[in-house]
Amino acid sequence: MVAETAREFEALEEQARTLLGVFIKAGHEAVAPAVIQPADVYLDVIGESLRGRSYVFLDPDGDELCLRPDLTVPTCRLHIERHRNGDRPAKYCYNGTAFRFQPVGAGAAHPREFRQAGIESFGIADREKADAATLALVFEGLRTAGLKDFKLRIGDLGLFRALLEAADMPARWRQRLMHQFWRPDAFRTELMRLTQSPADTPGGVPxxxxxxxxxxxxxxxxxxxxxxxxxxxxxxxxxxxxxxxxxxxxxxxxxxxAEPLSPRTAALISSYIGVTAPARAAGARLKDLMGSEGVDISDALDAYHRRLQLLTEAGVDVVHADFSAEFGRTLEYYTGFVFEVIVPMLGEASPVAGGGRYDKLIRMCGAPHDVPAVGGAVHTERLLAAVRG
Known part of the structure; x- marks a missing residue:
């Protein structure tokens, strides 16, 4: 799906200009983050799934660098360079190349070099409003570029984090389960282990x-x-x-x-992870699930419902959107609302767009504290293929 001809390249450029035009009109400043980035920042924040697929190398001075596997982290670093504390409200958009290793036979929808046209928003305190505005703008860009048939998939790590906070367990176990969230098999193994024998004695330690x-x-x-x-x-x-x-x-x-994790608590967490439903029905199902166990995550549920309402008011069809409790995308810096846009011809493994909330990433990139942040990006090669049908 990488552009191989001048005509293909021009088609991608025209599509990118269309997307950027929509984003700029909505008040996002066009920026061009550096392609080469410090590797340590990426390797700390992107998670295990992409860590092993990043192109990392040493420069002549011995510094470890990488080709950016996405454009969100470079945009965060650019924002910090401009505003040291990172908390000044700002909105950016971009169009650039990202690089991720793909095994032989991965398919045309998964090239090692691909383009992202996206938006990032920093420092907006009303999180649900910023989430809804981001997704609505991505939708507007897709429609303006000619995409008609697509499906929305959403998740919410804020709900999961609220459940862990409400559950009776040590803070270190919450961190452990949160870390494993993006690896379903490892998550279930860890959850089961905590109900039986929470401690594994390191080999060789008397x-x-x-x-x-x-x-x-x-x-x-x-x-x-x-x-x-x-x-x-x-x-x-x-x-x-x-x-x-x-x-x-x-x-x-x-x-x-420590006493092992209560089997009842483990069962509740397992039941939560298994919830998959239409977006509007999911909130009611989760409320019933928590109510049956006397667990209060009402603030997180209120935020979930408010976001859906704001999305509806912004023209996003949430009636046909799907919610999955274990959906968190592949990048481990997400902290709240996440989404992907799926087209039938490419399937769920190749979303044409995606994004979400990442309130801790600015601090992980060097700012002194967390900053509200949300963004979304379009995989332009996939978008062009979907528009052409």
């Missing part, structure tokens, strides 16, 4: 050392671990520090002393 460590005395634990490593002449491999090794061991100790 029980005598673990018995001496007290999660309430982290400084003392660091010294104990350091003394043990010295006495056994063990050298830490890689970039980890003694403090980081100790933190991991203290979590093991805390898990060993």
């Amino acid at each position: 029980n005598e050392l673990l018995a001496q460590l007290d999660p309430e005395k982290p400084d003392e634990a660091v010294q104990l671990v350091s003394n043990y490593l010295d006495s056994e002449d063990i050298e830490i491999v890689g970039a980890r520090t003694v403090g980081e090794v100790t933190d991991n061991l203290l979590m093991v100790v805390a898990d060993q002393r």
